[in-house]
Amino acid sequence: MPKTSRSRMVIAAVAGAMVLGALALVNSASAHGSIVDPPSRNYGCWQRWGNDFQNPRMATEDPMCWQAWQHNTNAMWNWNGLYREGLRGNHQGGIPDGTLCSGGHAEGGRYDSLDAVGAWRAANIGNNFRVKLWDQASHGADYIRVYVTRQGFNALTQPLRWADLELVGQIGNTPANQWTPEPAGGVSIQVPGNAAGRSGRHIIYTIWQASHSDQSYYLCSDVIFPGGSPDPSPSVSPSPSQSPSPSPSTQPGNCTATYRQTGSWSGGFQAEVTVTAGAAAVRGWTVRWTYANGQSITQIWSATLGSNAPNVVISNAGYNGSLGARASTTFGFLGSWNGSNPAPTLTCNATT
């Protein structure tokens, strides 16, 4: 054999060993799990958009997934890695209210976008249901606890707190060899839950205490139980008032707007504005503010961006301009920032 060809083979063999080594690393780093049915927030975003995560349609069709992808793509690529270590079962102590879906800023905040409050895609399920946990690494469980938000909790507007959760199902120590083998690797188990008395949109919160070490997973799945009122959406919103109004008047004071930052990370942030009608019903609204520190809006949902920073002008979307007296609606957006990011002062003008 000529010398050159032999050295190529040696090089190829070394390169092959390096690739195998790298693959082993990738596998051990990613071999964990999540709730896949009804899907956890990031597993669902990965399932729906993993092959198409830069598609701008996601911003309007699936805005909560969009903000998650914008925040950190690794929250989706590593959908199986949302865990904490060493909490010794003190889940409430380690995870502040409002951060339950990120496991209390697990992995340095990689999953913080999952705490964002809003219209996550939700699965329709019955009051007697099962959650399916896919455990790619065959850890098994010391226990799995399944909680559901109490009836009356509003997942569209309220951050998730421990006090909102009620235990509806659990299993104890269950070694992986008692679970069901999965064709794609690892094992799965289904845990039954009974959420009697629930209707409409809720969050299922699953805590999986894995068995191989003190490793606990915190998984939010959005669901809709039978009955209850549907989410507000373009197709079910009332059409604008038909009352004749030859010259619509736009006056300050017909509405108010409040600004709330719901997440922040290096270079980016998420915020939410609540628009509330005054003593009279309104047919449309416009919110204005000035960003004084270089902030800019990058994506918006449930409203129309008329003018971007520094002099921001935002109007209602087609379906949320009509508000009854003192009724509210919200819109959300993603922005960029550098240096400082104080809340601006808002003005709201409504068309009556």
Ligand SMILES: [Cu+2]
């Ligand atoms: Cu693991």
